[in-house]
Amino acid sequence: MQIPIDSLESIRNRLNQIHLSLRKLSDQINHHNRHPNQVKLPSYSHIQNQFQVLITQLQSVASNLDNNENVLKNTNVYPLPSFPAAQHEGLVTTLLRKKPLPEVDEWIDKAISDVESFNIDIVKDDEFAKWSSSKVQELKEEFQFYGFHLDEELHFLKTEEGKRETQEKQRLQNERDEIERRITDGGKTGLNSNQVLKFMYQGILE
Template sequence: MAAVNEGQIKVLEQTRQRLLQLTHSLGSLTGSLQQSDPLPSWNSLQSQASIISNNLINISTQISEHHELLSSLVAYPAPSFPGTTQQGVLEQLLRTKLDPRVQDWVEKGLKAGTKSAEENKGLSEAELEELWAWAPIEANQEARRRNWGGNYTLEERETGIQNVITGLSRQLDDDDESEESDEEEEDEDEAAEDKMEIVGVHRRPGSSGVEFDITSEKHRAPGAFSPAMPLTDVFRYMMTGAKPGSDVK
């Protein structure tokens, strides 16, 4: 392979810087966990975890963008490399396999990823169809068993609605009390409908008194009587005997 150019060297330097940032972030987290007593606060751990996550994202993006270059490079020492004093670095650069500890991490990560993918696969189409065919029937049967109606089931009423924990901040109304209040309102409406109304006035036969024609709004047939007579006309007729509508001076 030909010697690397300036652009490729720049890519390698960027990759090195990102790996160095990740190494420092991991070292900082490890040190804080080992040296702090008690452990660091949740906010501190969350902040360090966010930094590490961002570093991992940057490294992943860098490697993906320059995968072709990084996979084709071959490291070998130049004659001027200080192999005697930098033997550890040289061995790391020339290693063809991962470090045993790193290899264990990779295997655990692959297993965890495979297991997570299998668990999150979800239901198949046949299983979903079976579920949707079963759910409505079972829900209907459960509702019938509990005699559901209103805010409480029959089972909850028998054990006492004061013992029911709804998880709501507001208090639910008792259905029986609601029914009683509805009945009271209906009775009041009926009483209002049964109010009597004066629809006419005439002299009592064979006497000097008067009689009033009255009826209830509920039973009065439309058009059976003339419109309601004003009270002023009724009182004037009672005092003077003048027929309603006549001018009396």
């Protein structure tokens, strides 16, 4: 089987970028918590931009993982004879490690403990989530949605002034998108709040 080295290396690089982005944001918040009178929290727009970058990075990783699902399920990592194991002993140990890290074991044990203490049946919980999703979709099909404008607003949008206003709003949005493409990895625009909420509730990205 041909191993898609470029795609797998892209996953590793993206995960590293996500790690660095999260650590940077965490350091900024922790620095403020340690010195609240000397260091201000990042602005809302700054945090939102970082969040949008993270969403884009996660979306890229998810896409690569999905495209390489079969390879990842059937590939075992091991060093080739030519691998400089002496110089990169730490990396080899990490790649060959089968047992979860101690902190991961703690997360697993805590999750199991929480489930037992709350008497949560995960299987039933998943079944209920699937039923809820299908029920919402079923109910949505019984209605017609025309947006959030009043009749007066819809009438205004059809006038020349309304059309000019719509064009100006679109121009400003295009400018914001272009700025985001310049600062976002992959030249993609970030997700607005409505898209993020839709993804959280429906798992749909438009």
